[in-house]
Amino acid sequence: MTSTVDLVCPTPIGPIFSADSAYEYCKAQCDFGPRTMNSEAHDRCEQWIIGKFQQYGCQVTPQKCTLTGYDGTPLKATNIIASMYPERTSRVLLCAHWDSRPWADNDPDEKNHRTPVIAANDGASGVAVMIELARIIQKADSLKVGIDFICFDAEDWGTPQWDNNNYDGDSWALGAQYWSKNPHQANYDARYGILLDMVGGQGAHFYQEGMSKEYAQQIVDKVWAAAKVVGFGSFFPDAVGGKITDDHIPVNDNRKIPTIDIIPYYPDCQQSNFGPTWHTVIDDMDHIEKNTLQAVGQTVIQVLFSEKP
DSSP states (O other): OOOHHHHSOSSOOSOOOOHHHHHHHHHHHHTTOOOOTTSHHHHHHHHHHHHHHHHTTOEEEEEEEEEEOTTSOEEEEEEEEEEESTTOSSEEEEEEEOOOOSOOTTOSSGGGTTSOOOOIIIIIHHHHHHHHHHHHHHHOSOOOSEEEEEEEOSOSOOOOGGGGGGOOGGGSOHHHHHHHHSOSSTTOOOSOEEEEOSOSBTTOOOOBOHHHHHHHHHHHHHHHHHHHHTTOGGGSOSSBOOOOOSTHHHIIIIIOOOEEEEOOOOTTOSSOTTOTTTTSTTOSGGGBOHHHHHHHHHHHHHHHHTOOO
8 A cells, every 4th residue: 555655745845835825816817807718808818827927937838729619619729838947857737727618607597697707716716826836836946846837728618508409528628638639849748737627616625536536546646645744634535526527638538647637526515516606607706715725735735845856
């Protein structure tokens, strides 16, 4: 049996993650408005994200592509790849999506179903955690691996609920599908990947996502062990959640990088197992919780700084 010592450092290691800082990065994205595909807010937020990663010492590669939505809409997409210590050959991949759902199709009020989502949790929170990680990693000198932060675009243009007769599972995670087949570097590889999706919600608990366990059980074990070491084990119960179609699927299938999804699971929520704000008009900053951001951010720090050369 693999021990915690073999998975991660058994005592807290690395810098302290600032939930206050991550919260502000989340708010800054929301201040642009919904970052829906082909919108001005999307373009403005793209430049802001690129600028923040550059500010914190990353080499940034914007990957431009035109993708096709479930309904045939051409989507002008940008996957944003921000590399820290690009000269290091041993790397870890961290990723999140940065676009907003164009329809609040899970809102309890049907009148809101075609309203864009502000996407504070479902989009902005994962990017915010990654930017804060870049900020504090830049100031540390004990990290032994290179990090690639990837902000995937066009994750949330999947078939809306009102058109479920034409449901297409491949209509989600379009940016990740593209990057996984056309990486920013030929033959790109990483030790493993961690996807951050909806990592700032109130009352969130991160059950072990089913596809992550199938693809990368050892990485699941590593992350959940790290959460216990840094005192956030209650946020990461040793229980299995659902199987999710998300950006980690094409990364596993096409790039063969063992990648897991840190995503909340609300077993008792009638609105959605993703929580009460998922794809609704109330996915806003009023429902972001700093303790959740802290739990995820500090856990990832523990994982990264436990890596050996």
